[in-house]
Amino acid sequence: MKLMWEYSLRNKKLLILNFICVFGFIGIELGLPTLLAKMINNGIVKKDISYIQSMGILMLGVVLFGIILNIMLGYFTSRITTNMIADIRDDLFEKIQGYSHQEYEEIGVSSLITRVTNDAYQIMLFMQNILRIGFTAPMMFVASIYLVVRTSPSLGWYVLGSLPFLLVGVVTIALLSEPISKKQQKNLDKINSILRENLSGIRVIRAFVNEKFEEERFATVNKDYTDSSKRLFRLMAVAQPAFFFLFNIVMVLIIWSGSIQIEAGSLQVGNLIAFIEYIFHALFSFMLFATVFMMYPRAAVSANRIMEAFAMEPLIESKEKTAPKTKTKGIVEFKNVTFAYPGATETPILRSINFTARPGETVAFIGSTGSGKSSLIQLIPRFYEVSEGEVLIDGVNVKDYPLEFLRKKIGYIPQKALLFSGTIADNLRYGKEDATTEEMLQALEIAQAKDFVSRLEKGLETQVSEGGTNFSGGQKQRLAIARAIIRQPEIFIFDDSFSALDYATDAKLRACLKKVTTQTTTLIVAQRVGTIMHADKIIVLNEGEIVGTGTHDELLANCSIYYDIAASQLSEEELKK
Structure with a gap:
């Protein structure tokens, strides 16, 4: 509830107006039976036509005013809840933007989508019921019980006697619904995950003619969600008939006992009718509040999932200070950098990486698949944090830059x-x-x-x-x-960004790029030797370590791993050049 009230209190003026409407609505709902009792006792029984007419006009005016209050209550409730959910979604989206890759992997993209959309929607539904029924029902119940006891204490015992049964039923249903709600939301996460995979990978699925397999996979998860939903709805479906059954028993007992009292002359007909109306409001208010209470476990599950996303602190935090002033622009330096992915128990992806890239230079990285090329360049914009060592830009550790300032210095083109x-x-x-x-x-x-x-x-x-x-x-x-x-930017990072280009387009692009990057540091990750053979410096990686550094010709002569890569791609004549 903390999350819900925190955001609803941002609309204090609307909440005050909502409360005013609630009090007015309760006064009208309970005032009508009182006016009806007076009309019966003083008008109908005594056959006073003028009194009946005046009371009828008064009651009509009260009803019209009640309709207006009800409309206003609905309007204020909708305004509060829509504003509240818009704020939750905005704040949650802003929080997610600050996540590092680690947080995305830990929660899961599909789960985050569910939290921003469906979980927020569940909270909105619950708060709409709280603001309209959750406030109205308890006050209506208390006021009705007071009027019941004041009108006929002896008949009031029937109502009070039914309350323990109602309370036991409400608490039981609430306790049973919470685990089902948790399972339902987790199943919805799985549905979103499979749907997202299917839509983004539709070409692969069609290429391998696996549509049937995907349909079966989705049907399995969808069935789990359907089953948990059915269990929840069945549980909720039991509540209303049970309440009405108890309500009808109470009403039969009251009418039977009331008729005896009327016959004995200790109770007036109008008072009995008003009493029945008060009881109806009391029990019906309790039933409505119980329905809202039973909705709480589901809303609480959604609220906890959203709070979990809010509470998760990004592994990579931005320095909240002004950007450091530097004398140079674009110098990238790795000093004894070792890196392992967060939570990984395997050996580090990168070990003892040292190199410097200066403005006007093109530094390329090549190596076999899994050698750590992409992992290395992702440390520069701080997509991940180094485990040991330092990554410096213009002599300043990247950790000491505000993230926004750091990343504005970089033009990053991913794979x-x-x-x-x-x-x-x-x-x-x-x-x-x-x-x-x-x-x-x-x-x-x-x-x-x-x-x-x-x-x-x-x-x-x-x-x-x-x-x-x-x-x-x-x-x-x-x-x-x-x-x-x-x-x-001051630094270009091309993470295998030329792989989809033909050789001619690749060569033209690099030639044009060379003309506009004379004052820019260019870092290129590539699989094709032809893309990087004219780089000022080529760094060869193997199993996370630098095994060779130099120009194309120097590496052909001195680095066997680079020679093997080049030999697999170039002709003998090209190797000898």
Whole structure:
């Protein structure tokens, strides 16, 4: 409840108006039976037509006012809950943005999506019931019980006698529903996970003709979710008939006992009718509150999952201070860096890495699959934290930079080119928000993307589908490279970003890039020797260690691992050059 009240209290004015409407609504609901009793006792029994008419008009006015209050109550409740859930989602999304890769892996992307969407929605449903029923029902119940006892203490015992049975039923259902709710939400996480995998990997699934297998896998998880939902709904379905059964028994006993008292002259007809109305409000309010109470375990599960996401502190924290001033721009230095993925018990991915890259230099990394190339360059923008040693930029440890400042110094192009939905221009402005059309075209030209973009009917305004699936792999890579180029960073990091390009396009792109990176540090991870053979410095990695450093020619002569890689890709004539 702490999370729910913390966010609902952000709307204090609306909450006050909500309370006013609640009190007004209760007064009207309980005032009507009192007016009805007076109409019967003083008007109908005594056949006073004028009194009946005046009371009828008064009751009509009260009913109309009650309708207005009910509408206002619904409006204020909706405003509070929608504002509250919007704030929760905004804050949770902001929190998630600060997560490192470790937190994403620990919670799971699918689970985070469920927490932002479904869990927040469950809280909204619960708070809507709390603000409309949770406040109204207890006060209505207390006021009704008071009027019941005041009207006829002897009949009031029937109501009070039924309360223990109601309480036992409510608590039992609440205790049984909590574990089912937890299981239901976990099953929903699994559904989201499989659905996400299926949609993102649909081409692979179709290529291997595994649609049937995926359907069966989804059906299994969906059945688990359905079963837990059925158990929860069956449990809830038992509550209402049980309440009404008890309610009807109480009403029969009261009418029977009340008729005896009327016959004896100790109770008036109008008072009995008012009494029945009070009992109805008392028991019905209790039943409504019990329904809200039974919803609490499910909302509590959702709230705890959201609080868990809020409570998780990012492994990589940004320094909350001004950026350090440096004399140089773009010098990257690794000093005795050792790295192991968080939580891993295996040997480190990288061990004792030392090198320096300066502005104007192109430093390339090559090695067999799993040698640690991508892991190494991901330490520069602090996607992961080094286990030992230091990563320095311009002589300052990357840990001492504010993350935003650090990452603005870097133009990072990952292995998998990712484009966002929107236009090509929108994607390019992701690199530089105020980029002009001229700057975008220049970046596209350097990235060898200008030709195919210009052939598109809408050019820069061409729509990009989610993930850029309406472009080929090579086109996506070139657009991703253009997005980094337009940023004009101090350091370029190409993480195997030329793999989808043909050799001719690769060569043209690197030649154009060389002209605009004379004052920029360029780091390239590559599998193809042809991509990096003209680099100023090539670093060869093997099983997480540097086994060779030098130019292409020097490594061919001095590094057997590099020679083997080159020999597998180049002809004998190219090796001898």
